[in-house]
Amino acid sequence: MMIHDSEFTGILPKKLPQNLTRLDIYNNQFTGEIPSFPDRLQVFRASNNLLNGKLPSTFTNFPQLTELSLDNNQITGSIPYKILDMGFLTVLNLSHNQLFSSIPPTIGLLQMLTTLDLSGNNLSGSIPVELANLMLVFLNLSVNQLTGMVPSAFNVEPYAQSFLSNPGLCTSAKNVLDLPLCDKSGNAPNSPDEPNYSHDMDILNRSKRLSKVLIVLVVVGCAAFIGTAFSGLFIARKYRKRIKDNLDHESWKLTPFSSLDFTEFDILNGLAEENLIGRGGSGTVYKINLRNSTHGTLAVKKIWSGQRPEAKLEKQFQAEVQILGTMRHVNIVKLLCCIASTQTKLVVYEYMENSSLDRWLHGRGRMSKWMPLDWPTRPQIAIGAARGLCHMHHDCSPPVVHRDVKSSNILLTS
Known part of the structure; x- marks a missing residue:
């Protein structure tokens, strides 16, 4: 009514x-x-x-x-x-x-x-x-x-x-x-x-405690700027040694979106070849374990450019990150902070230990030895992803369009 x-x-x-x-x-x-x-x-x-x-x-x-x-x-x-x-x-x-x-x-x-x-x-x-x-x-x-x-x-x-x-x-x-x-x-x-x-x-x-929903939706791809406009500007590189050795001379700025107990240098020290877990068109992804932090394990996406980005693109990037940083929903991965220099952007997220949905569906990587998802679990995952998208479309101001919804961008918690 x-x-x-x-x-x-x-x-x-x-x-x-x-x-x-x-x-x-x-x-x-x-x-x-x-x-x-x-x-x-x-x-x-x-x-x-x-x-x-x-x-x-x-x-x-x-x-x-x-x-x-x-x-x-x-x-x-x-x-x-x-x-x-x-x-x-x-x-x-x-x-x-x-x-x-x-x-x-x-x-x-x-x-x-x-x-x-x-x-x-x-x-x-x-x-x-x-x-x-x-x-x-x-x-x-x-x-x-x-x-x-x-x-x-x-x-x-x-x-x-x-x-x-x-x-x-x-x-x-x-x-x-x-x-x-x-x-x-x-x-x-x-x-x-x-x-x-x-x-x-x-x-x-x-009082009773509510159970945690199983599924979280990746929001890295929801920023069209990160996924498209920056895809030609920031080019992923392979590293043979720690990134910190190459980037010590740069000045870094950390922008937090929640309470943190780590610094930008803790993240930089973890950008090593052995921690690399993914590579895409707009950057590389690292799994970093912070032993002395309550956040535990983090996922860090590094977007790299060989030169200083244009002022307009820099402002667009900052605007997109600000939107993602304030987004809070049980089905959306939490963006903890952004770390930026003149040539490099790092976005730091919660790490989802059960990897992406596509590995469970298609048996890729370490999931190949695991049992496939049962049918009762599959609609739960679909509902969780739909709730995350619904929040982005209807509860965010301005509304956020993901633009890259696929099984590899849906991560699973325990």
Whole structure:
């Protein structure tokens, strides 16, 4: 049912039809409390109305819900801890209401969540570190009363505007977030001590954890610039010794898209012939094991040019990488950082230990001795890939077109 952008008024019925799967009523003037959702509801968009009252007690009893947008209403109360029961939720927008209390750490268990907007409320307390577990494309916690240190995972450029107008917030990193540096106790200068939220953590520890989806979709190829425009500009080379010996004279710039515990030199030291695992038209791919890093094993794609690229192409490359760096979805491989010099570009991804789908289907390389994929697993892989593409096409702004979808660009986790 879609009756948005009209001038409808009045109170919504307490119960909605049980066969309803989508309800778009945004940009109207509906009043009253939020009704009980039907069991099959997947999308509820009620932004820009006059809805009031608290979130209903049955608010979390709808596991099929994928989008909940209630921004710009007059909703009060707190966000329920049982929100973790909405395991398929990808969009949660409760911004510009009158919500108070703390942000429940159980939101960090919503592994499908890519958009979280809680701005413009009266939320207090600390930002749960569990939110760093999410692959968020968009995060906005601005204009609240949050206090304490921002989790280190968010001390990167894509989240620079995510925490504005929270006087009690501080950061441990310089020149990234527009926040003051924390003092030795982890608080903002001249801010009150942090409240005790041990009760919140007890609830989190007792909560169930969602299983991880099997399939992730490669996003290296989704940048048309990397896959096409740069294919003629950057030419792969073979190396007989460590790349570091050839590139020590270059100046490197590391652009992080998540919290890192390694440096550009750790990556450069791993660009050796024995770590080479793939070669394509736009570059070479290395498998690098960082023993002293929590990231473990990484996949590094090196795009090489024998000369300095044109300024226009350089800007295009940076724009593409910025888009990929902010893309967070359970079915899309996470881009951790970009390392660039005047002649070389390195893009660093999570490493997927079970290689690509084509090796499982066609028995290439080390997979030739493995059993073929069973039929129940194959549709799961197809669904995972489709979800990743759907996110790129419909949830990213601007939309991202992959342009190179094939079995060798679909990677499998454990």
